[in-house]
Amino acid sequence: MTTEATSPTTAVEVVLPGRVEPDELVITRRSLPPLGSGQALVRVDATGVSFAEQQMRRGKYYDQPPFPFVPGYDLVGTVVDVGAGVDRTLLGRRVAALTKIGGWSSHIVLEAADLVDVPEGLDAAEAETFVANGITAWQMLHRIARVGVGQTILVHGASGGVGSTLVQLARIAGIRVIGTASARNATAVDALGAIPVDYRGDVPQQVRAMAPEGVDAVFDHVGGPGIVDSFRLLAPGGTLVAYGSASTKDHAGNSRLPVLKLFTRLLWWNLLPNSRSAHFYNIWAGKRRLSRFRRRVAEDLGSVFVLAAQGRLHAQVAARFPLSDAAQALELAESRTVTGKVVILPDLEL
Structure with a gap:
């Protein structure tokens, strides 16, 4: 391990102790483990609240670890120490990473190979909104659906974290977008370049009127x-x-059952004699081929960051909270009243 005089030995973390309400999150401090070969210590400059954490709080995320654990699906941070075998020019660089868990912390140990450079000039909070959301939106649009110029798409939840990024990427690619949202968020969806549709109304009828x-x-x-x-x-x-299966997040019972039912239905549709196709997207699906997974994450997130750095893709930061107010950040994200993503920033006094 490479030892730096300024390298911290402890981290402040927000722990999800079980199926609890947001105000029952626990803030703790723990000792950081020594860095292994190929690892890097990252100071977290920004993390956020995604739908995954909202599901995890309820024990409803498909493959979440057993309680207790530190949530935090992705992050942007600065490398402050590196282990053996890691290029020391990584020190001091701002990076982004998918983590699934662990991001709600002041510092985290990650594999250096999982880190993606963040362009200079991008605010940490703004860059954070593009990590999981940007990878998800880019891969669904360009790797799975492969939508072309002049085509029309429907984006459910167009004012949310993934939805607002997906709308913008589609518009940049010359794609017409219809986006569902609440009436209060219709103006925001329109500003993103999509045609807003009230999800509380007859969505199929409204969409058919625009795309017969x-x-x-x-x-x-x-x-x-x-x-x-x-x-x-x-x-x-x-x-x-x-x-995802947002409509079932508050349902009692087996947390995997809604996803399995959804996956089975999609599979059945693909077996029917028709020209339409159905897919279930999971950002982690390709991790069994680790080198390919890492390469695609770096390529796709890199493409998103380039668009953001050029000012063509705009971050939708719903609100910023200090790490010590993670409970309030989670409550706001779950209120369904915001456009974009709620971001969590470090507390200097912690």
Whole structure:
């Protein structure tokens, strides 16, 4: 391990102790482990609240670890120490990483190979909104659905973290976007470049009025019974990309069952004799081929960061909270009243 005089030996963390309300999160301090070969110690400059943490709090995320654990799906930070075998020019560089858990911390040990450079000039909080959200949106749009210029897509939850990024990426690519949102967020969705549709109304009827032949792709994080409408709204040759089951997050019972039901339904549709296709997107699905997974994450997030650095892609920061107020950050994210992503920043006094 490379030892730096300024390298911290402890980290402040926000722990999710079990199926609890946001105000029952626990703030602790623990000793950092020694760095192993290929590892880096990262000071967390910004993390955030995604839908994953909201599910984890309820014990509903498909493959979450057993309680207790530190949530935090992704982060932007600065490398403050490196282990053996890691290029020391990494020290002091701002990086981004997918973590799944562990991001709600002042410092975290990560594999150096999982770190992606963040361009200079990007604010840490703004860059943070593009990590998991940007990778998800880019890969669904360009690697799975492969939507082309002039085509039309439907984005459910267009004012959310993934949705607002997906809308912008689609508009940059010359794609027409219809986006569902609450009436209060219609103006924000319109500002992003999408045609807003009130999700509380008759969505299929509203979408059919704008796309009589159907849409070329639907991006659906809601799941539940509404997934049938999403599939039926596809034009011939269209693609449905499901990437969650938000409608069942408060349902009692087995946390995996809604996802398994959704996956089975998508598989069944693909077996039917029609030209439409259905996919379930999981950002971690390719990790069994680790080198390829890392390469694609770096390429796709890098493409998103370039667009952000050019000023073509705009961060949607819903609010900023200090790490010590992670409970309030989680409550706001769950209120469904915000556009974009709630970001958590370090507390200097901790």
